[in-house]
Amino acid sequence: MRWTPQILADAAGGRLLRVGDRPIATAFIDSRSPRTDALFVPIMAARDGHDFIVAAAQGGASATLLGAGRTLPSGADQLTVVEVDDTLVGLSSLGRHARExxxxxxxxxxxxxxxxxxxxxxxxxxxxxxxxxxxxxxxxxxxxxxxxxxxxxxxxxxxxxxxxxxxxxxxxxxxxxxxxxxxxxxxxxxxxxxxxxxxxxxxxxxxxxxxxxxxxxxxxxxxxxxxxxxxxxxxxxxxxxxxxxxxxxxxxxxxxxxxxxxxxxxxxxxxxxxxxxxxxxxxxxxxxxxxxxxxxxxxxxxxxxxxxxxxxxxxxxxxxxxxAVAPVGDRGRLQQLGPHLLIADCYNANPGSMIAALDSLARLRATRRGPLLAVLGDMLELGPTQAQLHREIGAHAARLGLDGVLGFGPLAKEIAAAADAAGVVAGHVSGVSGVSGEPGSVEAAVAWVRARLADCGADAGAVLFKGSRGMRLERVVAALHD
CATH class of the missing domain: 3.40.1190.10 (Mur-like, catalytic domain)
Known part of the structure; x- marks a missing residue:
């Protein structure tokens, strides 16, 4: 199914105002990442997407939705144009049509x-x-x-x-x-x-x-x-x-x-x-x-x-x-650091996924004589009980008998404190970058991991990196290879 102008208008629940001369193969919403021969859908968000129709056209767009009562800007007069009452509703309607x-x-x-x-x-x-x-x-x-x-x-x-x-x-x-x-x-x-x-x-x-x-x-x-x-x-x-x-x-x-x-x-x-x-x-x-x-x-x-x-x-x-399925992004992706295993699970985190990842890390005890370490970042959007939920993660890490826990970020201080109280070697870094040339949290986390791994000689250990997306723990994983 190619999106002909009339099919596009009917599927979006709109009115065909102008027929362009280029095919319509797909759609996009961000003029900074334009797609060729594609429908541009201007979304009302922090800024009005209609302000970027010309940029989308210059980037290769072949069509646009246009909110009711809007005027097509100069410089976009080669596009197929479909007028709709609401561009977001129009996009949803296009999705329903494609599903059919x-x-x-x-x-x-x-x-x-x-x-x-x-x-x-x-x-x-x-x-x-x-x-x-x-x-x-x-x-x-x-x-x-x-x-x-x-x-x-x-x-x-x-x-x-x-x-x-x-x-x-x-x-x-x-x-x-x-x-x-x-x-x-x-x-x-x-x-x-x-x-x-x-x-x-x-x-x-x-x-x-x-x-x-x-x-x-x-x-x-x-x-x-x-x-x-x-x-x-x-x-x-x-x-x-x-x-x-x-x-x-x-x-x-x-x-x-x-x-x-x-x-x-x-x-x-x-x-x-x-x-x-x-x-x-x-x-x-x-x-x-x-x-x-x-x-x-x-x-x-x-x-x-x-x-x-x-x-x-x-x-x-x-x-x-x-x-044959490879890990998607940093969701359980494995890397080697000498004899040691690095587990990059940095895409997101909540208490359930933290516990699952820690449990799997602890299972490696059967095959690895070196230290099992966890670098754990903040879990975000947890509301008023967030401090207690972070403490529970630190206590769980201790019950599993891990050899070291590093909290990465302001909330993860609670993880480290609970692990430390239970007798686990624990540390904490703020999660912020250095200033004025001073080392930041990434460098401090790298130093902590390297020090723990150096204590084990040639015995193979493993390090889990887990936190919410905003903590960007993949920076620590990458820095360990430098």
Whole structure:
């Protein structure tokens, strides 16, 4: 499907004012990152996007949406122009139209942790049976990114997997109304965005909002929901048998509900590769060696397997597909520093993901004689209980018997204090850059890590780097290699 001017106008719910002479292949919203032969959507944000229509045209745009009552500026008179009442609503409408062109399965993903890695696993699984597959790229998972992904090439793909992100109630409901998934995956429920969400129950309700938008597949398959079996906060939101939604449960064995597991995780070994043994309800057994670090990624892979089984995809190519998935950005990416393992998990953090990463770090004790260290940054947007939540992370690190904890940032001072009180070697740096040529926190963190590793001689150790995106802990990882 190419976006002809008239299709564009009809899909956006607007009025075609002018027909340009260039194709319209995709869309963008930032004139600083223009795309050739693309629709520019001027968004009303901190600044009025209409002020940048000319810049977008100069950057290669072939079309623009135009808010009602606006005048097309001089210098943009070669564009296809569609007038809409609201440009953001118009973009959402374009996303819905693009979704309607997908005849194969559409998979949505929500959850507090693991969305992006699970999305990568599901994309790999879908690619074993569908070509091409549209997939969320980068962090385009909000009210702008989701419709932009759908509008983008490839047009009318064979399948899609779309990540939905939220920080407030109702956001996932809006996004799922655009995506209308045939299969939806909820990866986890954990304390996140407490500053806005207030409670774990509210978070669970928000992550479950897409359930109401599940649609049967075009091949007649019932809609499916993939959930962690050991997440009690989701139970109130699970659809009943009369809804026609097939609920698929994944998780580790050893609980009271083992007989309900559709994909059971029977073994996990953490190392340079995360080895997971999965058992399907059919009795079949899959052994996968994942490139992303951490036992929690076994659950993410199990969710992708559940999607594949529901869609009837063959299992033979599935293991190779999952094993070929590289870590997305700094989400469990492994690096070597001499004999030592550096675990860059710097993209984001909340208490649930911190605990999961620390637990996986502690599992390395079985294979590494050197020190196990954690450089832990602030967890942001946790609201009034943030100090206590940071202290709990420090106490957890101590219970795991880690050899050292460094807090990075003002809130992480509480992590270090709790670890120190429990007898763990702990330090703290402010998380700010140096001034007037003086060393800053990155340099101080590097010095702390090097000193701890130097004490162990040739014994191989491991260092976890984990914090919220704003802490930019990847700077410390990079500096250690200098």
């Amino acid at each position: 062109q997908i005849t194969g399965p559409v998979v949505g993903i929500t959850g507090s942790n693991g969305k992006t890695t699970t999305r990568a696993f599901v994309e790999a699984a879908l690619a074993t049976g569908f070509e091409p597959v549209t997939c969320t790229r980068g962090n385009l998972n909000n009210h702008l990114g989701v419709p932009l992904t759908l509008v983008d090439e490839p047009h009318a793909p064979a399948a899609a997997v779309l990540e939905l992100g939220m920080s407030a109630a109702g956001e996932n409901d809006h996004l799922a109304g655009i995506v209308r998934p045939n299969v939806h995956v909820i990866t986890s429920i954990a304390l996140e965005h407490l500053e806005f969400m207030g409670s774990l129950a509210n978070i669970a309700a928000a992550e479950a909002e897409p359930i109401a938008h599940l649609q049967p597949g075009s091949d007649g398959r019932p809609p499916a929901l993939v959930v962690p079996a050991d997440e009690p906060s989701l139970r109130a939101h699970l659809p009943g048998p009369k809804t026609g939604v097939r609920v698929l449960r994944v998780g580790p064995v050893g609980g009271a509900d083992d007989d309900l597991l559709d994909v059971a995780i029977t073994e996990v070994e953490v190392g340079v590769r995360t080895r997971a043994v999965l058992r399907l309800r059919s009795g079949e057994r899959l052994v996968v060696q994942l490139a992303s670090f951490g036992a929690h990624n076994a659950r993410n892979a199990a969710s992708a397997v559940a999607v594949a089984v529901h869609l009837g995809l063959p299992l033979a190519p599935l293991v190779d597909a999952l094993e």
